[in-house]
Amino acid sequence: MSELQLQGAAAKKAGRALAVAGSAKKNTALEAIARILTERQDEWLQANAEDVAAAQEAGMRPAMLDRLTLTKERIAGIVDGVRQVAALPDPIGTVTKMETRPNGLIIGRRRVPLGVIAIIFEARPNVTVDAAALCLKSGNACILRGGKEAIRSNRAAVSLMRAALEEAGLSADCISLVQDTSHETAEELMHLNGYVDVLIPRGGANLIRSVAQNASVPVIRTGEGVCHVYIDSEADLDMGAKILFNAKCSRPSVCNAAECVLIHESVAEEFLQKAVPLLKTKAVELRCDKPSLSIVGAAGIPAAEADWDTEYDDYILAVRIVKSAAEAIDFVNEHGTGHSEAIITNNYFTAQHFLDQVDAAAVYVNASTRFTDGGEFGLGAEIGISTQKMHARGPMGLEELTSCKYVIYGEGQVRE
Amino acid sequence: MSELQLQGAAAKKAGRALAVAGSAKKNTALEAIARILTERQDEWLQANAEDVAAAQEAGMRPAMLDRLTLTKERIAGIVDGVRQVAALPDPIGTVTKMETRPNGLIIGRRRVPLGVIAIIFEARPNVTVDAAALCLKSGNACILRGGKEAIRSNRAAVSLMRAALEEAGLSADCISLVQDTSHETAEELMHLNGYVDVLIPRGGANLIRSVAQNASVPVIRTGEGVCHVYIDSEADLDMGAKILFNAKCSRPSVCNAAECVLIHESVAEEFLQKAVPLLKTKAVELRCDKPSLSIVGAAGIPAAEADWDTEYDDYILAVRIVKSAAEAIDFVNEHGTGHSEAIITNNYFTAQHFLDQVDAAAVYVNASTRFTDGGEFGLGAEIGISTQKMHARGPMGLEELTSCKYVIYGEGQVRE
Secondary structure, eight states, rough: OOOHHHHHHHHHHHHHHHTTHHHHOOOOOHHHHOOOOOOOOHHHHHHHHHHHHHHHHHTHHHHHHHHOOHHHHHHHHHHHHHHHHHSOOTTTTTTEEEEETSSOOOEEEEEEOSEEEEEEEEOHHHHHHHHHHHHHHTTEEEEEEEEEEGGHHHHHHHHHOOOOOHHOOOOOOEEESOOOOHHHHHHHHHTOOOOSOOOEESSSSHHOOOHHOOOOOOOOOOOOOOOEEEOOTOOOHHHHHHHHHHHHOOOOSTTTTTTEEEGGGGGHHHHHHHHHHHHTTTOOOEEEEEHHHHHHGGGEEEOOGGGGGOOOSSSSEEEEEEEHHHHHHHHHHHHSSSSSSEEEEEEEHHOOOOOOOSSEEEEEEOGGGGGGGGGTTTOOOOEEEOSSSOOOOOOEEEEEEEEEEEEEEEEEOOOO | OHHHHHHHHHHHHHHHHHTOOOHHHHHHHHHHHHHHHHHTHHHHHHHHHHHHHHHHHTTTTTTHHHOOOOHHHHHHHHHHHHHHHHHHHTTOOOOEEEEOOSSOEEEEEEEEEEEEEEEEOOHHHHHHHHHHHHHTTTTEEEEEOOOGGGHHHHHHHHHHHHHHHHHHHHHHEEHHHOOOOHHHHHHHHHTTTTTTTTTEEEEEEEHHHHHHHOSOOOOOOOOOOOOOEEEOOTHHHHHHHHHHHHHHOOOOOSSSSSSEEEEEEEGGHHHHHHHHHHHHTTOOOEEEEEHHHHHHHHEEEEOOOOGOOOOOOSSSSEEEEEESHHHHHHHHHHHHSSSSEEEEEHHHHHHHHHHHHHOOOOEEEEOOOOGTTTTTOSSSSSSSSSSSSOOOOOEEGGGGGEEEEEEEEEEEEOOO
């Protein structure tokens, strides 16, 4: 057996015990994680400082470097997140649809953990603890495979979390880290059938597509967001400009930010007069189709074909004029990634039609796409936002990290 | 674009319209399918007769030939199944968890179809209609890829169903057949990302494993069943023998049939004295570990290592003696396929422990594994039995062919 198969087998065994450990024990472990990460934060900070120094030397971009860096404040935020997860209701063990069948069999559907969840992510040390806490609370063992730039930070955090698990009487193997960050281990993890029940990639579009294309274990795609705001002919244009500004500019680097505005031709000129000055306060680059470019003039540049399918994650916005709501819906379904889509309209029927016809995880009327988030949706926390339709769609909280099993109480029944 | 990509694009377009078609229209179409398959059954029977003749010439085994063959009675049964699907409640459009968030956003989760479901199956012409009816009712377009031995039957059935769709005012492309049954089209279907939302293989273990290993579209594994019956030290042995006989012999070719009996050593001799004569009425071959072979003597043969992991689909049973319920549970979790597992016991705590610890889609106390079935579980119909944990587990009815989307009603909200 390879190193990773051994790790998979250990995780599977630990997961079996964790699946029936009960809420009290899991919450004790989460509290121990929060306490030990706080008490021994110097070890974590020290390891992180080494990661940061190495990344600086290797010429990492400032934005990336910032994501990699831990501070006492950031650790306090991460620890606070762990305590919030502990406070959430435990989804495991709920039995639904229990009924007595005509033959006397009592059949119910019990919520159980998925088993072993593998997570491949990049150089964000907060993900290590967030993901581990959500997996633990939902009764799943996790195998974490972070980016090589954060390996020292991740080793420190996972070692502290494993100490907390043991203190709480759970197996340390409920949380484990892939020590070798070479490309080969990521590949092997994608094919660890029999050990990994679900693989969740968290990171950029290239990582996610590569995992979805190559993995033979079940995958949940998350976080690809080419999101649109459509300004209807009957939109409140001031509201529309405000929502578009929020959807584009409040945090351009995240997946629920808007990348493209579609505008009904009958209101295009008036809308752009309101929206462009607002967007220009953040120096948003406008990549326009011909009709919109003729309106905004020097405030925009021509869009290329690729702009209609690009997640910029930056202060860039594609602008396009459409002839009807139907054209907008077709365009969204063609070019969106099934993440979050919004219409701005005062027309009841147009709004309902957009909700019905747009095929995405979250469809909004008169609100910003930026709300697609586990916290905002009332899930308490999230491990990512699924853009696929199988298993889970939209923000994934604890319940989305579970499966079910049928439990059947008989008294000797046999089938005719 | 390839032939199959064109077919995928047509299915996707048809699926978008079908997703919002409403129950009345879908039921009209199902009724039209039932009627036209009956009225024009001669076309279907004629095509099937050609398939059967070709298969006979090619030397197909009698059991397979029987599965391939259609009769008026079998068609009546298939048509009856279509009408039963029409009578089931429509899962689409239900909104759950709708609530008004503190910021005034009204957020609800609406049940929607998966989109396009591809099904790869073997030479059973009934699957063609069953699967199409379930997909249609749940609002999904389907792409059917059956075995080459049934291609003429499938062409006839799909052509009749497409005529019924058009009569009901739906696009014929809601149901389509892959015309080329070469291995290459199966491969291409497994990689038709962007068109196929879910791929369900229905057939033997080799087909299912190959699809799960190779596909880049999301897959639901169904129907692999290495199922166990465990006879506990505190079992009612007469009941145990009756249940084991039912689990093994009532229909050995299906996935919920038992392949292996585990017996607590303290009751092994007494139990086998009761069970073996019963099993021998069906000439069941017993493949035994050493301790059980020493009990049954000439009634059994020695088991090879591979026997503990084999789905016989035949009158063959692996027999093994264990020292404890814990050993039985470990064995089941190691060698089972996560399908259906049963314990026979009078002990309350042993029963609960088995239900908790066994990791399978359906776990039984004192009942036959043969009940794992959509009809028996009250789902009305099933497209297969999922043995994976993601998306669906156990019998898959209409609800398991759906996804959800969040619909959000705003009044201008932006995110801080």
